[in-house]
Amino acid sequence: MTFRGRNGTVAKATMWSAGLMLAGTLSAQAQDVVIWGGFPELADFYERVAEGMSDEYPDLNVIVEPIGLRDHEKRVALGLSSGLDDATVLELIGSTANRYIVNDLLPPAPDDIAEFVNDAGNFEPFFRDTATVDGTVYGVPLFRGQGALFYNTDMLAEAGLDGPPTTMEEYDDYAAKLTQRDADGNPTVSGWSLRLSGGGGGIAEKFWINMHQFGGALLEPVGDKYRAAYANEAGLAALRQYVNAVSGDKTVTIDMPADAAAFQRGQTAMFIRESWVIGDTEKKAPELNYDTALLPRGSIALPVNLYVSGGSDAAQDAAWAFAIEANKPEHLIWLLDNVGWLPNRAGVDYSGVIEAKPQFSAFVDLPEDYDLFTLPSIEPINEILTRFAAVLTEAFADPSLAGDDAAMMALLESAEEETNAILDRAGILAE
Amino acid sequence: MLKRKRFLFAVMAIIPTFAIFGWVRMYPIVETLRLSVFQWNLLSRDKTFVGLSNFIELFGDDQFLDALTNTAIIAFGAMAVTIPVSMALAGVIYHRTRSRFAGFYETAVFIPHVVSLVPAAMAWKWIFDAKLGPLNAVIVALGGEAQAWLFDPVLSVVCIILLVSWQTLGYAVLIYLVGFRNLPKSVYEAAKLDGANGIQSFFFMSVPLLKPITLYVSVVTLISGFNVYAQAYVLASDTQGAPGRLVRVLVLDMLENSFQNFRVGYAAAEAVILLSIVLVLTAVQFGMLRQKGGK
Numbered sequence: 001m002t003f004r005g006r007n008g009t010v011a012k013a014t015m016w017s018a019g020l021m022l023a024g025t026l027s028a029q030a031q032d033v034v035i036w037g038g039f040p041e042l043a044d045f046y047e048r049v050a051e052g053m054s055d056e057y058p059d060l061n062v063i064v065e066p067i068g069l070r071d072h073e074k075r076v077a078l079g080l081s082s083g084l085d086d087a088t089v090l091e092l093i094g095s096t097a098n099r100y101i102v103n104d105l106l107p108p109a110p111d112d113i114a115e116f117v118n119d120a121g122n123f124e125p126f127f128r129d130t131a132t133v134d135g136t137v138y139g140v141p142l143f144r145g146q147g148a149l150f151y152n153t154d155m156l157a158e159a160g161l162d163g164p165p166t167t168m169e170e171y172d173d174y175a176a177k178l179t180q181r182d183a184d185g186n187p188t189v190s191g192w193s194l195r196l197s198g199g200g201g202g203i204a205e206k207f208w209i210n211m212h213q214f215g216g217a218l219l220e221p222v223g224d225k226y227r228a229a230y231a232n233e234a235g236l237a238a239l240r241q242y243v244n245a246v247s248g249d250k251t252v253t254i255d256m257p258a259d260a261a262a263f264q265r266g267q268t269a270m271f272i273r274e275s276w277v278i279g280d281t282e283k284k285a286p287e288l289n290y291d292t293a294l295l296p297r298g299s300i301a302l303p304v305n306l307y308v309s310g311g312s313d314a315a316q317d318a319a320w321a322f323a324i325e326a327n328k329p330e331h332l333i334w335l336l337d338n339v340g341w342l343p344n345r346a347g348v349d350y351s352g353v354i355e356a357k358p359q360f361s362a363f364v365d366l367p368e369d370y371d372l373f374t375l376p377s378i379e380p381i382n383e384i385l386t387r388f389a390a391v392l393t394e395a396f397a398d399p400s401l402a403g404d405d406a407a408m409m410a411l412l413e414s415a416e417e418e419t420n421a422i423l424d425r426a427g428i429l430a431e
Numbered sequence: 432m433l434k435r436k437r438f439l440f441a442v443m444a445i446i447p448t449f450a451i452f453g454w455v456r457m458y459p460i461v462e463t464l465r466l467s468v469f470q471w472n473l474l475s476r477d478k479t480f481v482g483l484s485n486f487i488e489l490f491g492d493d494q495f496l497d498a499l500t501n502t503a504i505i506a507f508g509a510m511a512v513t514i515p516v517s518m519a520l521a522g523v524i525y526h527r528t529r530s531r532f533a534g535f536y537e538t539a540v541f542i543p544h545v546v547s548l549v550p551a552a553m554a555w556k557w558i559f560d561a562k563l564g565p566l567n568a569v570i571v572a573l574g575g576e577a578q579a580w581l582f583d584p585v586l587s588v589v590c591i592i593l594l595v596s597w598q599t600l601g602y603a604v605l606i607y608l609v610g611f612r613n614l615p616k617s618v619y620e621a622a623k624l625d626g627a628n629g630i631q632s633f634f635f636m637s638v639p640l641l642k643p644i645t646l647y648v649s650v651v652t653l654i655s656g657f658n659v660y661a662q663a664y665v666l667a668s669d670t671q672g673a674p675g676r677l678v679r680v681l682v683l684d685m686l687e688n689s690f691q692n693f694r695v696g697y698a699a700a701e702a703v704i705l706l707s708i709v710l711v712l713t714a715v716q717f718g719m720l721r722q723k724g725g726k
Binding site: 070073074077078080081099100103105197198199200253254255256257379380382383386387390393397 | 472582
């Protein structure tokens with residue numbers, strides 16, 4: 001009995017081992033592809049893209065892991081510098097990806113992918129170039145962040161305003177007329193919501209957008225180098241507008257609810273943001289009456305591309321196939337319609353979505369002279385924006401600056417010195 | 432021979448523990464010390480030796496000095512709040528030991544210590560909200576003026592001190608309770624016979640007798656205060672609503688320099704300074720503890 005039992009145990013163990021080996025073989029055939037994104041609202045889009053690949057890749061297991069952008073950037077920095085086990089599709093802004101590419105941490109795209117990206121029928125040169133370094137394609141363009149003015153049409157009508165503001169002077173006038181106040185004169189609904197607090201470089205990025213309307217830029221390229229360019233009339237005009245809004249006209253306060261959430265709750269009448277607000281508002285405030293408008297001079301355009309790193313050759317092929325699948329017209333139309341980010345692929349008919357949601361027109365129907373700019377692909381761009389943001393945060397909260405152009409210019413000059421010191425340390429300061 | 436074998440066995444038994452401790456604890460510290468004298472961008476294979484220039488630059492860096500000041504204020508502020516409050520709470524709970532609610536009191540005080548930090552900070556963010564928060568609602572109802580808790584440069588630091596104290600309080604109360612339970616009863620009985628009331632016993636007997644516990648709690652609170660990060664991060668973060676004022680603290684500055692600015696050597700120099708501060712303060716506190724023990 002015992003002997004037979006032992007024999008039985010051996011037989012069972014053999015069967016278990018065989019089963020485990022079989023399972024191991026099967027799991028080895030299955031391919032894992034991880035999607036790392038910095039925009040959580042895109043999770044459903046990526047799930048949809050993965051479903052679209054199921055016929056061609058029945059064993060493909062796509063794991064979608066989106067987190068907030070700042071944490072995503074840290075995760076990518078750690079992941080790429082220490083190596084990724086699984087084939088991973090990385091969603092990165094072109095300027096951010098550049099630093100990994102120059103350090104050989106992102107591989108070039110295979111020939112067929114490069115051919116897809118280089119096809120002028122698929123992408124305009126602006127988007128192709130953000131995925132390309134020294135003529136080599138490293139990523140596949142997907143979508144872009146581009147700003148426009150969002151305004152509450154009911155509030156404008158109540159204030160007797162016909163149509164959106166078209167100059168920066170009008171922005172101030174509109175903000176004053178749209179601000180709602182309590183009996184003590186304190187604003188309860190801001191006329192124009194500005195980014196005034198918080199961490200990261202977003203404050204400086206938003207300041208750059210406003211400064212762009214005055215004809216300026218935070219950084220000025222000179223050949224392949226840069227220098228700070230905001231201690232000038234354009235920078236002063238932008239800073240003056242912020243300070244006046246907070247401490248002069250008091251059309252907004254630092255502690256007021258801000259941004260998309262405030263707009264959707266009727267706590268602000270106007271603000272500048274990217275197109276994702278349209279999809280977000282459809283979900284969170286479907287009854288809100290609002291429209292969008294072009295900015296006076298132009299907008300930032302931050303193209304986001306998909307890159308691939310880690311994993312076996314076969315898994316990497318599947319990951320690149322995912323990037324191509326994501327660019328199929330049916331997925332891109334779904335992306336625009338349901339999430340609101342602007343797809344970069346040309347030759348896709350988005351008219352159905354734009355007709356149904358005319359707010360998109362301020363993002364896609366751009367005049368010839370509409371001036372788009374993007375963040376330069378330089379290593380210290382985050383540090384420059386973050387440090388300038390810290391200076392701006394203090395300035396916005398300082399009422400003594402109101403009406404004092406000399407003090408504001410001195411502040412800008414001091415910040416400019418710091419920016420130039422960072423550029424100098426990186427070896428890219430222009431004379 | 433047997434002695435030698437025993438000794439060898441002991442050495443062999445302890446080697447894995449030392450190896451793990453060395454790898455997990457000591458190696459990162461040594462590596463951080465090494466990196467602090469290099470310039471390295473995390474991505475490149477090249478590390479340039481720069482000597483002490485990272486440290487020299489740090490002491491001229493307004494953001495670092497701001498972070499250092501904020502961190503020190505938060506750490507000492509949290510300690511100043513935690514020690515008297517936790518000692519008083521522990522005294523009250525100890526006094527009510529025979530109550531059938533004694534377990535509830537202890538649990539209620541300890542729960543904040545085990546609650547996950549991020550959801551707790553989110554809840555506090557709502558409490559401190561200038562427009563919708565219950566704290567301002569109460570202040571206004573009592574005739575006061577609503578405050579911009581998360582936006583004012585001073586109040587935003589106060590908010591973090593409160594949050595850190597709220598979290599460390601439970602642990603400190605438990606430690607103090609252990610201390611109270613070990614105090615000699617005969618001394619209190621003698622004091623009672625001499626006519627001392629409860630408050631006098633607390634201030635003139637419990638407080639001095641609990642000094643070793645107080646020193647231990649102060650070390651733990653101070654170290655956790657200097658490592659503050661998530662509280663500052665969560666209270667300031669909200670990209671689509673009302674982001675609060677970012678109170679720059681050392682760990683946050685280090686993370687930003689490492690993984691956003693890609694200045695790993697510079698961040699390592701910050702870590703070395705933080706390590707030095709914590710070591711010096713701990714040495715001072717333990718020195719005081721030993722002095723008291725000697726006496």
